Amino acid sequence: MTQKVWKYLVLFLTGSLFLFVGCSEKENNKKDDNGSIEEISAERFRSNRIFIKHGLQIQCWLATDNFKLAGEAGQPAYVMQPSDWALTGFTGPTFYGPPLVNTSFFKHFPGNQWAIAKAPHGDQIKVGPTDHEKQSGFLSDDQKTYLDKLVTICFGDEEVYSDTNLYFLKDWYLTARKHYPDALLHNNQYPGLWSTSNLRKYVKVALPDLITYDRYYFHTSDNDDYIGARDMSQHLKTYRDVALEGWDGNKKEYIAFGQYIQGFVNQGTYKLTESQLRLYYFMTLTFGGKWLNWFRYLQGDGYGGATAPTPWSLLFENGIPGRPSIYMTWANQCNKECLNLGDYLVRLKTSDVRYVAGTSRYSEGQPDNVDVFNPAGSCIKQICGRFFIDGLEADDGADLYLGYFDIIPKEEQGDPSFFRKQNADFFMVTNGMASKLEQEATALSQMVTLTLDLSDFDNQKLYWVNTETGEKEELEAVNRTEEGSTYKFLLKGGTGTLFIVE
Incomplete structure (x- = not known):
């Protein structure tokens, strides 16, 4: 029994x-x-x-x-x-x-x-x-x-x-x-x-x-x-x-x-x-x-x-x-x-969602019930997107959306043992640009520039989950200063992925 x-x-x-x-x-x-x-x-x-x-x-x-x-x-x-x-x-x-x-x-x-x-x-x-x-x-x-x-x-x-x-x-x-x-x-x-x-x-x-x-x-x-x-x-x-x-x-x-x-x-x-x-x-x-x-x-x-x-x-x-x-x-x-x-x-729960405005020409405007991105209380200090055309970043960019997540604790029927570290930060970034004029999403790709303050993390590393493979991969910073570490990554129109800071 x-x-x-x-x-x-x-x-x-x-x-x-x-x-x-x-x-x-x-x-x-x-x-x-x-x-x-x-x-x-x-x-x-x-x-x-x-x-x-x-x-x-x-x-x-x-x-x-x-x-x-x-x-x-x-x-x-x-x-x-x-x-x-x-x-x-x-x-x-x-x-x-x-x-x-x-x-x-x-x-x-x-x-x-x-x-x-x-x-x-x-x-x-x-x-x-x-x-x-x-x-x-x-x-x-x-x-x-x-x-x-x-x-x-x-x-x-x-x-x-x-x-x-x-x-x-x-x-x-x-x-x-x-x-x-x-x-x-x-x-x-x-x-x-x-x-x-x-x-x-x-x-x-x-x-x-x-x-x-x-x-x-x-x-x-x-x-x-x-x-x-x-x-x-x-x-x-x-x-x-x-x-x-x-x-x-x-x-x-x-x-x-x-x-x-x-x-x-x-x-x-x-x-x-x-x-x-x-x-x-x-x-x-x-x-x-x-x-x-x-x-x-x-x-x-x-x-x-x-x-x-x-x-x-x-x-x-x-x-x-x-x-x-x-x-x-x-x-x-x-x-x-x-x-x-x-x-x-499935092992994470949403904790916050934020809106990041694009440039005036391509921004749809802030949603009525979604707060604007605020670096206070987040390891993300700066974020913006710019269209990536013929290998070059344009002057204009569209809206981005940020989602933050916490590990579901065991007492909430979670599976925290799945994660290597319990004090990691998790967030998703999605390129909010979609168009009925461009058939394929690649034409609406944005290069996202992200600056993180990793001083609270021992190894100061940013990973993303590669959507093509499902593998967690370390991203290399393009610049490191006292203000933080800066990363760049490309997202097709309407596309996002998950990031892990640990």
């Missing part, structure tokens, strides 16, 4: 006083006589444990073999070619239509991670769990066959906020945690669908493991050729702040967050550029997100079952399986680069 390891005693006030006892293996919910679930325990920092177990998540919406809704039209469906999926580099499919699993996928990719959207019934949330579902769970036998690799379950999708839906979600989460303790649970919105105060109430009452949203920024009606980072940062910061406030609202029960990637031709006409695509990835990670989801793998031409592909797809030329596009190459490369940072990022 497995021995349970009791880890925490927490007092939680919800009108009356309840005792919560965290268990590292499973939630300890019990049923009362009428089949409802009595709240007795909640596993603290559950998302840390599961992300460390499964890794950084970059998922992709994928249709199922039997995609249809009884008595009504379903979403477009198609047959996935295994050779195509093998090119993507996504961590796993997100099945979004009944039966919310694709057994043929696992015949080709046994042991692959996966996720569910629109749980539990392939639609928006309209009811709470039945007594039978509370007592026995809601996953099918086919789904339970692959349960050990099920990473996330999104209940419903883009519900209008209401207290009714909030308590439906609360009951679904309680039911899921009882039966499926190693899957992260969430709902998905888009910015403005729920107010920030409603989002906070949802987190406090329903106790999700992460919060996610979708916002497809780039489209034909964009007037600015570099639009994107400012708008995206404001939404990321909102979800980041609510996630950090956590279940109790005072940052003692923080959770995780992330966003969807624009993986389709927006408005049927606009295909985002490489730099715009990269912004989705690296801005999310810089702000501390650990979950991304490509929407979606392939899009059909309508509703009601299997359909012909259309040009709405990005990953395939004209949406035809077997004809991967440049976006397949870009997605695979972004997935590779971000997953090369993943072993570090």
Whole structure:
């Protein structure tokens, strides 16, 4: 018999006083006589444990073999070619239509991670769990066959906020945690669908493991050729702040967050550029997100079952399986680069985010809710970016974004033994420049100049994680003075990476 390891005693006030006892293996919910679930325990920092177990998540919406809704039209469906999926580099499919699993996928990719959207019934949330579902769970036998690799379950999708839906979600989460303790649970919105105060109430009452949203920024009606980072940062910061406030609202029960990637031709006409695509990835990670989801793998031409592909797809030329596009190459490369940072990022938690203004010609301006870079309290004393053209630094540069991180301590279900030194500093720098006029991100590269005060560090060394290899590499200073050590490094448009000072 497995021995349970009791880890925490927490007092939680919800009108009356309840005792919560965290268990590292499973939630300890019990049923009362009428089949409802009595709240007795909640596993603290559950998302840390599961992300460390499964890794950084970059998922992709994928249709199922039997995609249809009884008595009504379903979403477009198609047959996935295994050779195509093998090119993507996504961590796993997100099945979004009944039966919310694709057994043929696992015949080709046994042991692959996966996720569910629109749980539990392939639609928006309209009811709470039945007594039978509370007592026995809601996953099918086919789904339970692959349960050990099920990473996330999104209940419903883009519900209008209401207290009714909030308590439906609360009951679904309680039911899921009882039966499926190693899957992260969430709902998905888009910015403005729920107010920030409603989002906070949802987190406090329903106790999700992460919060996610979708916002497809780039489209034909964009007037600015570099639009994107400012708008995206404001939404990321909102979800980041609510996630950090956590279940109790005072940052003692923080959770995780992330966003969807624009993986389709927006408005049927606009295909985002490489730099715009990269912004989705690296801005999310810089702000501390650990979950991304490509929407979606392939899009059909309508509703009601299997359909012909259309040009709405990005990953395939004209949406035809077997004809991967440049976006397949870009997605695979972004997935590779971000997953090369993943072993570090899932063991770190975001501590601060800052904005660094570019020159006036190319700056989008300070986001409403992101503070400007301040060297006080940071080992970074100066930072700026300048466009790098034909081997030369230009006079102009665009906005940069800085994300700071701390090691997740063991008591927060972290893995501090992964790191060589516990007093290291961690930060990400992302080039916020994206353009719809330049197809490739290299054309928007910036040479970043960074000056560090390393006097508090014994060996005075700066490392970065090479996104191409995943290796931690020492960077050589181009200049050292009493004011600090200066480094230079190149970042393509929309691209960032992780730095370590130790």
